[in-house]
Amino acid sequence: MISRIAGLAAAVATISTLTSGTAAAAPQPACPASITRPCVWQQPSTEGVVGAARLDTADHTRPTLLRVEVRIQRAWGRPWETVASSTLVASTGTLSLTTPAVRTDYRTIVCATGGPADAPELHSTNCTL
Template sequence: MRTRIAAVMMTVAGIATLTAGPAMAATATSETGTAACATVLNRPCISHQIDGEGIVGVAQVSADPNQLTMVQVEVRTQQAWGSPWEPVASATTVRLGSAQAVTPRVTATAPRIICATAGPALDASKQVTTCTNPF
């Protein structure tokens, strides 16, 4: 059991390294509705909540109840047009079955996107990254 937990933590650390770079680790799409992908296994659904106090990124993924699943969500900003998207808030959840992650609330006036990576925690090749359009 400890070996599995260590493997999951190493996988999560590797994913965080991949998603921090300027290129995305997997195919990116621009779906804004969570209903469109809620029934597709291992594909993250992204949403965000904006109010006068800031923005919160939310990602959820549907998965087999016996699968160790990872979901990571990030709020990214861009300081100048053409510069890399930099994460300003992030949250990761690893659990059996379906999972959800919510970032801490941030205030950012620069252009923003929400990106999420989700899928089997022990098989990074089957994880999918999805991002919203800039807003």
């Protein structure tokens, strides 16, 4: 049990570190220009929470993947469950994407994964609480 709590604490610390500098509940956060990490945020709406992300692409001839997920946690220590997601593959300068709205009373986190579509080992994930 202690190792499980320690693992959870480490996961929360990692997520907190990854999300420093991102803005929650902002329509367009001021994200540092990055071609390696997606900028991710939550948008409240009348229908619930919408996950949103943006990623600048480095190589406009190479397809880039951007995936955004809204995840909930039903109880402390339980795994996060994806309840809404969207995926886009394109070769444009900046990719922007949102998920369908989710109405929930559970803890919510939004995560975005992005990188070259043909090289999953180069993908980077960024989350915000």
